[in-house]
């Protein structure tokens with residue numbers, strides 16, 4: 001019998017259970033998937049896929065769990081440079097005496113290497129996409145692109161001069177240039193990113209909104225993060241942050257609101273009504289003692305919520321597995337109810353929820369034919385991951401980023417057997433140690 005001609009694929013990932021979406025009912029026990037041009041073209045039982053496809057490259061999962069890459073909805077990637085520089089301080093003390101002095105003399109080179117460090121850490125812990133807000137974002141985009149990571153990035157904008165672009169007029173032009181530069185990129189996209197309501201005046205916010213609308217890109221802001229912010233905004237504008245945003249016409253499905261800790265019931269309804277997307281950053285909110293965001297309530301009202309680490313200086317790591325664990329437990333203890341925020345809900349926030357927040361749900365967030373191959377393989381052959389009764393439970397409560405063994409983004413293998421293929425880790429680490437000396441001088445008393 002002549003063998004039937006097989007379809008050609010660029011990559012086949014095979015030989016492990018596939019969890020395409022956050023429900024255990026979706027598991028393919030012995031699965032495989034085929035990738036062509038960065039896109040998943042087939043997914044199913046191993047025997048079936050291997051019969052239909054042949055590929056130049058086979059990635060053997062060796063029984064590891066094949067699942068969607070994680071989405072870090074809100075990050076300031078380059079802040080890895082400040083990891084552990086100062087902890088356990090009141091917010092304003094921490095900002096004014098450490099973070100702001102360190103940042104005031106930062107430059108594109110520091111941001112580039114800080115972001116590469118973040119990308120190495122994120123890939124190693126299974127994150128394939130991140131949302132970012134910081135300074136010198138052209139360098140963030142370059143670094144993410146070099147790492148082969150998917151990212152939605154944007155320059156932080158506010159009323160006062162920036163160490164990067166100078167006066168705000170240039171900030172708008174800088175953002176516009178970024179949008180045009182990365183318009184047709186397969187991995188990088190750009191957002192317009194006002195910092196917060198207490199750093200951006202109403203006329204400026206409207207201009208940012210208009211710029212985002214003109215190019216059809218998301219608008220990202222820190223919103224209702226702390227009690228202090230609510231008091232400031234109330235004092236200045238006579239309205240709470242969400243109501244202030246509503247009065248400026250800024251609440252829309254295009255808005256990504258990070259934090260949303262301090263919300264009144266009516267404001268939650270308003271966010272749901274306007275289709276605003278929310279990123280929850282539980283570890284940052286806990287470490288800075290900002291409060292507990294009403295995530296169970298927002299989800300119940302139908303708000304789309306993703307999970308983020310926020311910047312590394314207030315976390316102090318970018319491991320979304322740890323973030324998931326913390327997130328689940330925080331809401332349970334806060335409500336004194338162990339049934340809130342069950343593991344599938346948490347995993348959804350870290351995958352498809354994050355993809356929806358960043359406007360990428362048609363491309364990523366789950367493993368489906370037609371979506372991009374952003375795939376991670378988790379080594380289950382580890383003492384802390386056995387036995388397996390419910391793999392989704394393990395992902396939230398037992399796994400750590402270090403259990404991730406292989407990572408594929410847009411069909412490209414960026415980590416294989418825990419070896420980074422797009423980044424030179426040794427060079428990054430030595431560069432970061434050099435930068436540490438310079439940064440220390442800026443914050444020395």
Ligand SMILES: [Zn+2]
Pocket residue numbers: 074075076222258310311
């Ligand atoms: Zn932030």
